[in-house]
Amino acid sequence: MLAATSAKSPTPGGGAIAGMTGALAAALAAMVVRYSIGKKNLLAHQPALEASATALDAMRDEFISLGDRDAQAYAALNTLQKLPADDAHRRAAMPEAVQNAIGVPLRTLRLALDLARDCANLAPITNAYLASDLRIAGALAEAAARASLCNVQVNAPLLEDAAKRASLVAQSEAMVREARDLAARLGG
Numbered sequence: 001m002l003a004a005t006s007a008k009s010p011t012p013g014g015g016a017i018a019g020m021t022g023a024l025a026a027a028l029a030a031m032v033v034r035y036s037i038g039k040k041n042l043l044a045h046q047p048a049l050e051a052s053a054t055a056l057d058a059m060r061d062e063f064i065s066l067g068d069r070d071a072q073a074y075a076a077l078n079t080l081q082k083l084p085a086d087d088a089h090r091r092a093a094m095p096e097a098v099q100n101a102i103g104v105p106l107r108t109l110r111l112a113l114d115l116a117r118d119c120a121n122l123a124p125i126t127n128a129y130l131a132s133d134l135r136i137a138g139a140l141a142e143a144a145a146r147a148s149l150c151n152v153q154v155n156a157p158l159l160e161d162a163a164k165r166a167s168l169v170a171q172s173e174a175m176v177r178e179a180r181d182l183a184a185r186l187g188g
Contacts, residue, residue: 001016005017010074010075010078011071011072011075011078013070014147014150015066015073015074015104015105015108015147015148015151016068016070017067017147018066018067018105018108018112018147018148018151019063019064019065019066019108020063020064021063021140021143021144022059022060022066022108022112022115022144023060023061023064023067024140025063025112025115025119025136025138025139025140025141026056026057026059026063026115026137026141028133028137028140029052029056029115029118029122029134029137030052030053030056030057030060031130031133032122032126032127032133032134032137033049033052033122033126034053035126035127035130036126036130037049037050037053039127042125042127045125049125049126052118052122055118056118059111059114059115059118062111063108063144066104066107066108067108069100069104070104070105070108070151073100073101073103074101076093076097076100076101077097077098077101077155080093080094080097094158098155098158101151101155101158102151102152102156102158102159102168105149105151105152105155106152106168108148109144109145109149109152109175109176111144112142112144112145113141113145113175113176113179113182115137115141115144116138116141116142116178116179116182116183117182119138119182119183119186120138120182120185120186122134123186131187134186135183135187138182138183138186139183139186141179141182141183142180145176145179145180146176149172149173149175152172153169153172
């Protein structure tokens with residue numbers, strides 16, 4: 001993945017890295033949770049911790065999938081943009097390509113925010129010796145959200161509806177602010 005990202009190729013790019021960053025965050029949070037399961041002082045939280053471990057694994061897998069889907073969405077959009085503006089295939093396929101190029105990073109952003117929320121909620125019920133790892137997971141979740149926002153913002157001008165475009169960007173920026181605030185609560 002890193003070698004492919006560093007190559008002179010449009011994909012994988014920032015969206016794939018946002019997905020990988022989110023996957024790293026989810027994996028690290030899952031490690032914190034697994035070290036907390038079975039601790040005597042955290043026994044009251046075992047059901048929540050076990051559910052969190054499963055949910056974090058699923059998030060990790062979804063982030064990886066989103067990274068792959070982002071590369072595919074951008075490749076399709078990039079291919080269409082190289083066609084003449086009056087090309088019938090371009091005109092027909094462009095709305096869906098734009099929707100995918102925005103929808104995938106938007107889903108990544110939402111998932112990153114969910115992960116940041118989970119990290120904040122896990123802080124008081126996980127192993128205190130791993131607090132720095134949980135802070136790092138929160139910081140990475142914020143980074144995944146911010147990276148995803150970049151891709152939403154760069155593709156939003158392709159939306160024809162100005163009101164929808166403005167609303168989408170504003171909502172995305174609000175989600176990133178919340179992820180930043182959650183990471184700050186963790187000390188990240």
